[in-house]
Amino acid sequence: EIVLTQSPGTLSLSPGERATLSCRASQSVSSYLAWYQLKPGQGPRLLIYDASNRATGIPARFSGSGSGTDFTLTISSLEPEDFAVYYCQQRSSWPFTFGPGTKVDI
Amino acid sequence: QVQLQESGPGLVKPSETLSLTCTVSGGSISSYYWSWIRQPPGKGLEWIGYIHYSGSTNYNPSLKSRLTISVDRSNNQFSLKLTSVAAADTAVYYCARHRPGYIGYQDYWGQGTLVTVSS
Numbered sequence: 492e493i494v495l496t497q498s499p500g501t502l503s504l505s506p507g508e509r510a511t512l513s514c515r516a517s518q519s520v521s522s523y524l525a526w527y528q529l530k531p532g533q534g535p536r537l538l539i540y541d542a543s544n545r546a547t548g549i550p551a552r553f554s555g556s557g558s559g560t561d562f563t564l565t566i567s568s569l570e571p572e573d574f575a576v577y578y579c580q581q582r583s584s585w586p587f588t589f590g591p592g593t594k595v596d597i
Numbered sequence: 598q599v600q601l602q603e604s605g606p607g608l609v610k611p612s613e614t615l616s617l618t619c620t621v622s623g624g625s626i627s628s629y630y631w632s633w634i635r636q637p638p639g640k641g642l643e644w645i646g647y648i649h650y651s652g653s654t655n656y657n658p659s660l661k662s663r664l665t666i667s668v669d670r671s672n673n674q675f676s677l678k679l680t681s682v683a684a685a686d687t688a689v690y691y692c693a694r695h696r697p698g699y700i701g702y703q704d705y706w707g708q709g710t711l712v713t714v715s716s
Contacts, residue, residue, distance in 0.1 A: 525701075534707055535642070581701075589641055589644075
């Protein structure tokens with residue numbers, strides 16, 4: 492099973508600042524990586540798929556990059572609604588796995 | 598707009614069977630893959646398994662011996678049965694749809710339902 496690690500565990504920032512979240516895979520997942528946002532009481536929201544493609548309706552301030560084992564999610568300028576937990580997830584091999592999450596808080 | 602809604606008991610006794618149903622509205626269950634994913638309290642997300650509308654399945658090896666996922670096309674639903682549950686199965690259970698053409702990326706999710714395993 493592919494293990495994903497995320498850093499940092501918590502990112503404390505202010506609205507308007509730039510957020511950079513990292514995800515590392517225990518072996519190459521090529522570009523088969525997604526990022527999700529999770530807020531309390533809601534299901535996860537797909538932000539990025541195949542490492543760098545924004546999902547439908549996702550604002551341009553969200554961007555993803557990377558391939559192989561190292562990936563980054565960048566939020567260029569935090570909006571109040573962006574404070575949440577972010578998970579990376581690989582679909583390179585079954586079982587698909589998620590990282591432990593990065594909490595972005597104020 | 599596609600919507601998914603999980604339903605089922607919120608409390609299950611140890612050693613019994615956990616049963617959940619996901620009802621899909623605003624779209625057809627046909628032509629898609631559908632997943633069950635869970636999150637134990639304070640822990641990360643875990644993929645349980647997924648099913649194609651035709652009925653073919655793929656189960657997480659860690660749960661395979663206890664797991665059944667099925668689809669009911671006539672009612673636009675799919676279901677999860679997990680036998681011999683223990684406290685470690687306490688979690689928020691989510692159902693989700695795979696993004697068309699991309700098995701493994703979920704573009705629509707239910708809001709999740711908490712299932713507690715306790716006597």
